[in-house]
Amino acid sequence: MANCSVSRVIILFESGRLGNQLFQYAALRKLYPDEKLIFLGGEDLGNLLLDCEASFIERSRFPKWLPIGFLQRSFSSFAKMRLVNCIQEVRDGSGYSIQQNIGLMPRLYFLQTSYFQHRSIIEQITPRLRIRPALLSEARQWLRGQNLEDERHKLIFVHIRRGDYISWPSREYPAVLGARWYRRAMNEMREMMIEPRFLVMTDDVYYAQDLFEHEQDVHISYNTPFVDLALMSLCDHGILSASSFAWWGGWFSRQRNDERSDGRFLAPRYWAGHRAMAWYPDGFESDWIRYIE
Numbered sequence: 001m002a003n004c005s006v007s008r009v010i011i012l013f014e015s016g017r018l019g020n021q022l023f024q025y026a027a028l029r030k031l032y033p034d035e036k037l038i039f040l041g042g043e044d045l046g047n048l049l050l051d052c053e054a055s056f057i058e059r060s061r062f063p064k065w066l067p068i069g070f071l072q073r074s075f076s077s078f079a080k081m082r083l084v085n086c087i088q089e090v091r092d093g094s095g096y097s098i099q100q101n102i103g104l105m106p107r108l109y110f111l112q113t114s115y116f117q118h119r120s121i122i123e124q125i126t127p128r129l130r131i132r133p134a135l136l137s138e139a140r141q142w143l144r145g146q147n148l149e150d151e152r153h154k155l156i157f158v159h160i161r162r163g164d165y166i167s168w169p170s171r172e173y174p175a176v177l178g179a180r181w182y183r184r185a186m187n188e189m190r191e192m193m194i195e196p197r198f199l200v201m202t203d204d205v206y207y208a209q210d211l212f213e214h215e216q217d218v219h220i221s222y223n224t225p226f227v228d229l230a231l232m233s234l235c236d237h238g239i240l241s242a243s244s245f246a247w248w249g250g251w252f253s254r255q256r257n258d259e260r261s262d263g264r265f266l267a268p269r270y271w272a273g274h275r276a277m278a279w280y281p282d283g284f285e286s287d288w289i290r291y292i293e
Contacts, residue, residue, distance in 0.1 A: 007036045010087065012111040013072040014041025014059070018225060019244030020115055021045045026125045027116035029053060031098060032087075035109070040068055048226050050130040075110045079103065088112040095120030095283065117244065118283040131230050131252060138223070139230035146219050151197055155235040156189050156264075157253075158182065158218075159246035160202035168272075169280060175242045175272035179211055185239045185266045185292065190217075192264065199235060201228040201249075240267040240289065242274065247286070254288060265289045 010028060014021065021042050028037055037054035039045065046056045062068050079086035079101065086101040087109055096118040100109075116125070143149045165176040189196050200220045202208045212218040221228055225245070232238060232249030233256050240246035250265045257263055269291040273280030285291075 007034070008107045008109060009036045009038055010109040010111060011038050011040065011075060012042075013068065013075075013113075014039065015113050016115065017245065018044050018048065018229075019246075019248050022048075022129070022248050023116045023125070023244060024111070024114070025049075025052075025054060026127045026129065027114075027121060028087075028111070029127055030125050032109075040071065044226075048131060048135070048229065050132045076112065079110050079112065085109040086112055087114075089114035089116055089118075089121065092120075115244075115281065117281045119285050120283065122284075122286065128255070129252075131233060132226075135226050135230040136234070138227050139234055142221070142223060142227065142231065143234065148197055148199075148219065152234060153236055154193065154195060154197050156186075156193075156196050156198050156237040156239060157232045157235040157249055158186065158198050158200045158239045159232070159241045159243060159249060160200060160204065160208060161241040161243040161246070162202065162204040162207060165242070165272075173273065173275040175274070175280075177241055177268055177274070181268065181292075182211070182239065188266065188292070189237065189239070189264065193237075196237075198239075199231055201232065236262075237264040238266070240265060242268050242272040250289065259288075263288070267291055269293045 010032060012024060025045055039054050039056045041059045043056045043058045046052050059068055075084065078084045082101065082103040084103045084105050085108060086103065088099050089096050090099045140149065148155065160182065162176055166174055168175055186198060196217060198218045200208050200212065200218060205220060205222060208220050212220065221231060229249055229252065233252035235253055236257065238250045238253060240250060254263055265288060267289045268274040270277055270279050271284045
């Protein structure tokens with residue numbers, strides 16, 4: 001877009017967790033490099049990234065009489081009435097594209113809820129995002145405490161997402177992966193590598209403890225999600241749950257390794273739709289991941 005004396009502003013609201021917010025931020029920074037991003041909520045993103053080119057208004061700063069959900073619904077209504085410009089990810093044939101609806105306020109844009117996770121959009125996302133050095137330092141300190149600092153070429157992160165995944169996207173076909181799938185993926189890595197070391201990141205540490213208590217090559221992380229993502233970036237390989245957080249862990253790992261091809265990343269075929277055997281989200285595929293059933 002052409003440069004102008006007065007910056008155009010894109011308003012986006014916190015939607016989903018940190019992994020989803022990374023997709024939103026990366027897509028908008030790539031597609032709209034000159035616009036000012038104002039994130040209502042989403043402060044976790046600013047706490048993770050170094051040189052994050054966005055402004056954040058924390059949820060806690062909104063008064064009770066003006067909840068952030070009300071503001072989001074109001075902006076959505078303004079966009080429908082063409083009072084503000086609207087940016088939205090829309091289905092376009094076999095993929096997705098970005099649609100702009102022009103409103104009466106030429107400098108103000110509103111992002112309708114969009115996640116930018118179809119491969120037709122992902123392939124356009126090429127930012128150089130950097131995790132804050134303090135988080136990387138804390139991750140390296142944890143590795144030293146586990147006597148793993150000098151074994152980075154053997155490190156494989158294992159991301160286990162439970163929590164809401166036990167019933168999402170539906171109770172009939174939840175996205176949660178069973179222990180059998182993780183054991184198969186880990187055994188496959190053991191066959192390909194000599195003495196690998198697995199770092200387990202999860203939202204259910206008790207489940208991980210029960211699952212891996214007798215595994216000598218498994219180390220369970222009790223760190224914050226920020227440090228977990230930093231730890232993922234320090235691994236050369238990964239076993240991914242059907243979570244955008246895990247996807248970004250692999251992405252940061254590949255970025256650190258200059259996207260070299262010898263990193264091995266395994267994920268469930270059909271992603272969050274693995275039980276229904278249909279891709280969910282639709283088309284969420286990456287050529288650097290090998291998908292297994």
